[in-house]
Amino acid sequence: MASKTSEFFMGARDMMPHHLGVFPFGLVFGVLAIASGLSALEAILMSSIIFGGASQIVFVQLWSAGVPSFIVGSSVAIVNLRHLLYSASLTKYVESLPLKWRMILAYLLTDQSYALMVQKYRIDKFSDYNHYYFLGSGLTLWLGWQIATIIGVLGASFISEQWSLTFAISLTFIAIVIPLLKTRADLIACFVAGILSILLQPLPWKLWLILAGIGGITAGWIATTVIKKSRRSEK
Amino acid sequence: MIWIVMIVAGLITYSTRFSMFNKSIAEKMPKWVEVPLHYVPIALLTAIIVPEVLIYEQNLSLSIFENLRIIAASFAILIAFISRNVIATIASGLVCLWVLQWLL
Numbered sequence: 559m560a561s562k563t564s565e566f567f568m569g570a571r572d573m574m575p576h577h578l579g580v581f582p583f584g585l586v587f588g589v590l591a592i593a594s595g596l597s598a599l600e601a602i603l604m605s606s607i608i609f610g611g612a613s614q615i616v617f618v619q620l621w622s623a624g625v626p627s628f629i630v631g632s633s634v635a636i637v638n639l640r641h642l643l644y645s646a647s648l649t650k651y652v653e654s655l656p657l658k659w660r661m662i663l664a665y666l667l668t669d670q671s672y673a674l675m676v677q678k679y680r681i682d683k684f685s686d687y688n689h690y691y692f693l694g695s696g697l698t699l700w701l702g703w704q705i706a707t708i709i710g711v712l713g714a715s716f717i718s719e720q721w722s723l724t725f726a727i728s729l730t731f732i733a734i735v736i737p738l739l740k741t742r743a744d745l746i747a748c749f750v751a752g753i754l755s756i757l758l759q760p761l762p763w764k765l766w767l768i769l770a771g772i773g774g775i776t777a778g779w780i781a782t783t784v785i786k787k788s789r790r791s792e793k
Numbered sequence: 794m795i796w797i798v799m800i801v802a803g804l805i806t807y808s809t810r811f812s813m814f815n816k817s818i819a820e821k822m823p824k825w826v827e828v829p830l831h832y833v834p835i836a837l838l839t840a841i842i843v844p845e846v847l848i849y850e851q852n853l854s855l856s857i858f859e860n861l862r863i864i865a866a867s868f869a870i871l872i873a874f875i876s877r878n879v880i881a882t883i884a885s886g887l888v889c890l891w892v893l894q895w896l897l
Binding site for chain 1: 810884
């Protein structure tokens with residue numbers, strides 16, 4: 559029977575592969591934040607206050623481009639909307655935990671920890687200490703993210719653009735998105751979002767991000783409805 | 794000013810994470826919301842990836858000789874499809890890009 563500590567360390571260990579993508583990502587965020595004119599303190603604390611890589615990058619890029627605060631906030635919110643989905647699909651596993659636990663685990667909920675938790679609950683549904691696994695994986699990622707941010711901030715002037723670290727961000731997301739593409743509707747959502755993200759580039763305030771996101775979601779939604787209807791009519 | 798935006802953004806982010814960990818809120822969520830929500834990560838992450846790869850020095854660059862990221866990203870996507878492995882995907886993309894940069 560797994561103990562609390564063994565679950566905790568198993569979570570920490572299973573998170574290790576994700577650090578390969580998250581570490582350069584955190585470095586890039588630190589460097590980018592300083593280059594965008596944020597102070598070291600602002601950059602470092604943002605990693606604790608928001609704790610969401612993609613949205614933090616979006617935040618500093620928009621902020622340095624002089625985009626109105628309202629649009630900056632909305633863009634961050636829509637990028638982070640996906641946590642609602644993650645949160646919703648974990649509800650049944652965590653709802654019986656004490657409030658304190660749920661509050662901490664919610665803070666640690668990321669793309670990476672969600673991916674691990676889904677797998678963990680699939681293979682180990684009845685372990686009493688799955689929340690320790692969640693805590694172990696989440697804390698490790700949090701710590702890695704903070705350290706990477708600090709190194710990025712401190713090393714901003716030494717880190718070379720030639721290392722192509724920004725590309726590591728795209729790769730991290732590729733590693734997350736590709737396994738999500740299972741149905742035709744998923745592919746449609748992906749293509750529509752991708753095409754719109756390029757076509758809408760001329761819009762001000764980097765609105766392409768919000769609009770391409772909404773466009774992709776709507777396309778997937780319509781595709782699901784259409785496919786369902788056509789299946790029903792075939793029967 | 795930046796602090797206010799940062800804290801508001803942090804609170805919104807936290808509330809999306811915590812919302813469904815709350816039985817009473819989770820029960821109130823209408824069933825149909827699940828369908829569009831399913832596409833949120835796919836749509837948003839793709840919308841971040843594509844310009845990051847295709848836009849080079851603020852211009853759309855579709856030439857595979859000028860913009861080596863296209864080849865490296867395609868290679869990583871292929872590896873992701875085959876392996877479904879995080880390390881393999883990220884490492885293959887980075888190594889591919891570095892090798893191309895060194896060759897050309």
